[in-house]
Amino acid sequence: MNVLVAGGTGFIGTNLCAELRDRGHAVTALSRNPDPTSVPEGVETAMGDAQAYDSIAETVADHDAVINLVSLSPLYQPPSGTSHEEVHLQGTENLVRAAEEGGTDRFVQMSGLGVDPDAPTAFLRAKGQAEEVVRDSSLAWTIFCPSVVFGDGAEFVEFTKKLTTPYLTGLPGGGKTPFQPIWVGDLVPMLADALEDDRHIGKRYEIGGPEVLTMKRVAELAYEAEGKFLTVLPVPMALAKLGLTVAGPVPFIPFGPDQARSLKVDNTVDDNDIAAFGRTEDELRTLEEYLGLTPSSSPAHAEAV
C-alpha cells in the first residue's frame, strides 16, 4: 500500500513509518518542515501544512491511505498564532476533504481519550469535533484513542519532570489523575494492523496500556530511574487552574488554565480495545520495564531496550 503518514516526522509518526516500511508498504511522512534525516531509512518525506489545503491536496491524492498524526501538544499553551482548532479541526477537515476529492479512500485518525465537542479543554474539544468530521466523511475510516504514549522521544514522562523538582515537589491535585500509558512499540503495530485489515473500518478504538498509573506515580518512576526520589505535595487544583503553582521552583514553562484542566481528565479506558488486535494487557510493556526499573517479562521487549 502507498501510505501517507501526516505528522509522520513526530514521535509516534517515526515509529509508525518504520513499522509500515518493515511490512513492505511505500511510506511518505508529511509535515511542515520534514527533515529527511529524521525519518527512518527508506521513508520518503513531503512538505505540506495540514492547515493549508492547497499544500497537501496533491500529495494526499497520490496515496492509497492517510494516517492523520498531525499534532499540537495539549501539555503546553499553543504558541501565539496557532490554536487546537486550527491544527486539529481544520487540519483534519483539510486532510479528509483532500482524501475525498483525491480518491484516497482509507483514513486512520489519531484521536485521544476524553475527546468531546463539549469537553473542558480546547484540545479535547477540537479533537472531538475532528472525530465528527471523520465519521461524517465518505471515507473508510478507523479512529484510535490511546492514553498517553511512552517511548524514546515521547513528551509525557519528560513533562511530568518539568512540572516537578526531585525530592520535594507540588503537582496539581497531588497528581492523582489516572493515566494508562502504552508503549509506542505496542501501539504502532495496532495502527498498521488497522490499515491492513478491513474488519477495522468504521471502528473507534480506546487503547490503554497494561496498568493504571497516577501522574504522581509517573513522576516518581521517572526520578527513580535516575536514582532520585520524589515527595509530592498536593497543590489545590484551584491554584493550578490559575497556572501559578507549576511555575514555582522550576523554570517557567508555558502552562496555563487549559493545561491544568486537562490534568483533571481521567485518561484510562473502561474496555481496552487492544483485544481487537489480539493483544492482552499482560503482554504489553510497562513503564517500569521501559525505564529499566523492573526486568522485561517479554523477550521481545528485552531486545528492544
Ligand SMILES: NC(=O)c1ccc[n+]([C@@H]2O[C@H](COP(=O)([O-])OP(=O)(O)OC[C@H]3O[C@@H](n4cnc5c(N)ncnc54)[C@H](OP(=O)(O)O)[C@@H]3O)[C@@H](O)[C@H]2O)c1
Ligand atoms: N504522544 C502521546 O502521548 C499521544 C497520546 C494520545 C494521542 N496522541 C495523538 O497522536 C498523534 C501524534 O502525536 P505525537 O506525540 O507523535 O505528536 P508529535 O511528536 O508532536 O508530532 C506531531 C507531528 O505533526 C506535524 N505537524 C504539526 N503541525 C502540522 C501541520 N499544520 N501540518 C502538517 N504537519 C504538522 C509535526 O511536524 P512539523 O512540526 O514539522 O510540521 C510532527 O510531524 C496526535 O494526534 C496526538 O494527539 C498522542
